[in-house]
Amino acid sequence: MPFPPDFAWGTATASYQIEGAVDEDGRGPSIWDTFSHTPGNVANGDTGDVACDHYHRWADDVDLIASYGLNAYRFSVAWPRIQPTGRGAANQKGIDFYRRLVERLVEKGIRPAATLYHWDLPQALQDDGGGWQNRDIVDRFAEYATIVYEALGDGVAWWITHNEPWVAAAIGHRIGRHAPGLHDATAELRVAHHLLLSHGAAVQAFRSLGLGAPIGITLSLSPTYPQHETEADRRAAILSDGYTNRWYLDPVFRGEYPADVLDLLAEHYALDWIRDGDLTRIGQPIDFVGVNYYARRTVRAPVGGEPAEFAWVVSTEHRPDIPRSDMGWEMTPATFIDLLVRLKADYGSPPILITENGCAIDDTPGSDGAVHDPRRIDFLATHVGAVEEAIERGVDVRGYFAWSLMDNFEWGEGYRQRFGITYVDYETQRRIPKDSARWYAEVARRNGLG
Numbered sequence: 144m145p146f147p148p149d150f151a152w153g154t155a156t157a158s159y160q161i162e163g164a165v166d167e168d169g170r171g172p173s174i175w176d177t178f179s180h181t182p183g184n185v186a187n188g189d190t191g192d193v194a195c196d197h198y199h200r201w202a203d204d205v206d207l208i209a210s211y212g213l214n215a216y217r218f219s220v221a222w223p224r225i226q227p228t229g230r231g232a233a234n235q236k237g238i239d240f241y242r243r244l245v246e247r248l249v250e251k252g253i254r255p256a257a258t259l260y261h262w263d264l265p266q267a268l269q270d271d272g273g274g275w276q277n278r279d280i281v282d283r284f285a286e287y288a289t290i291v292y293e294a295l296g297d298g299v300a301w302w303i304t305h306n307e308p309w310v311a312a313a314i315g316h317r318i319g320r321h322a323p324g325l326h327d328a329t330a331e332l333r334v335a336h337h338l339l340l341s342h343g344a345a346v347q348a349f350r351s352l353g354l355g356a357p358i359g360i361t362l363s364l365s366p367t368y369p370q371h372e373t374e375a376d377r378r379a380a381i382l383s384d385g386y387t388n389r390w391y392l393d394p395v396f397r398g399e400y401p402a403d404v405l406d407l408l409a410e411h412y413a414l415d416w417i418r419d420g421d422l423t424r425i426g427q428p429i430d431f432v433g434v435n436y437y438a439r440r441t442v443r444a445p446v447g448g449e450p451a452e453f454a455w456v457v458s459t460e461h462r463p464d465i466p467r468s469d470m471g472w473e474m475t476p477a478t479f480i481d482l483l484v485r486l487k488a489d490y491g492s493p494p495i496l497i498t499e500n501g502c503a504i505d506d507t508p509g510s511d512g513a514v515h516d517p518r519r520i521d522f523l524a525t526h527v528g529a530v531e532e533a534i535e536r537g538v539d540v541r542g543y544f545a546w547s548l549m550d551n552f553e554w555g556e557g558y559r560q561r562f563g564i565t566y567v568d569y570e571t572q573r574r575i576p577k578d579s580a581r582w583y584a585e586v587a588r589r590n591g592l593g
């Protein structure tokens with residue numbers, strides 16, 4: 144059995160995607176409220192106003208996790224519930240909500256993994272100097288983190304500073320499909336740096352409190368491959384990997400930005416927001432890295448004057464023999480193994496938590512009332528199999544969190560993409576365990592695929 148006896152079998156969610164209750168108990172508005180309420184940003188005009196109504200149904204949702212026999216659960220704390228304007232005194236009602244949640248999880252033997260930032264920035268901080276573009280946010284984030292550490296420190300089993308800084312920076316600030324919806328490459332690069340710096344600041348703040356639980360950061364890592372075996376495409380793949388993966392891994396693990404990407408970016412951007420001492424702060428020792436893995440990325444060199452992402456073009460061609468989810472994402476478990484083995488080889492064999500992995504498939508209840516989702520089971524089985532294989536090859540993976548506990552607000556896609564192992568009927572808020580939930584419960588019980 145490759146899975147260690149205390150391996151974490153969990154599911155994951157994020158505050159804005161499930162909570163709803165956006166103006167209850169003193170919660171301030173977040174950039175996702177503003178973004179989703181702006182017509183044209185989210186499919187169907189969907190918003191997180193109600194979402195899965197988890198803010199009111201949290202106790203039943205904990206029971207649901209317990210009914211699956213899972214021993215871990217990853218959630219995120221909504222900054223605007225804790226500090227409605229992103230600064231100043233804590234909002235006690237917001238704290239109470241997460242305290243109750245953590246206490247109940249612990250009571251049921253479910254280890255809580257808390258993410259401090261899963262994209263719902265208080266709108267007031269966005270209005271004040273551009274949110275993550277403004278260096279002051281680093282102190283704001285450390286202050287917020289300290290409030291949460293002090294409130295939940297006795298129950299949380301793993302702390303995660305940020306969720307997917309690449310996505311927050313790139314999709315939020317250059318590609319514009321996530322809040323705050325900017326189209327500005329300079330903003331993206333500044334934001335990426337400040338997210339990383341605030342990670343370092345939050346780790347420092349954590350250490351100074353002397354709390355014992357492990358702390359880390361969750362990165363979206365996509366192993367990147369050349370579309371054609373040509374010199375130009377190989378070079379494009381190395382740079383693209385550098386910009387999405389190494390740009391985050393290298394500062395966190397080595398206290399430096401990757402030289403090849405730094406040179407490339409420095410040709411076009413001042414990068415003067417990177418100051419002396421920043422990299423040391425970002426490179427504080429951490430206890431684990433959270434890996435969110437969905438799919439590989441294939442890129443090629445731009446041709447002629449073709450519009451490119453910095454120096455590469457993300458391929459949209461798909462091989463018909465590779466299955467894809469309803470998001471259009473390829474399902475390639477073998478490249479998951481490559482990624483994990485590479486993390487071990489290149490970054491000193493860090494402890495790893497798989498903090499997200501899953502797929503969107505639009506399965507709905509059949510005439511028998513049940514939700515049969517064999518494609519999701521297949522996805523999860525092959526990816527848990529990849530983790531097993533990585534562990535056999537010596538990679539130190541300590542937990543796996545399926546994305547997601549239940550169908551929820553999938554950002555720009557709204558409610559039309561269903562990632563849950565639990566079906567949510569948004570009309571009635573009824574939760575229906577899908578076949579994949581039963582299958583996953585069995586995996587957790589056996590501590591592996593068996």
Ligand code: FCB
Pocket residue numbers: 157160306307310363435499546553554562
């Ligand atoms: C990740 C996000 C998560 C979810 C999945 C599908 O990028 O961290 O919130 O939306 O994608």
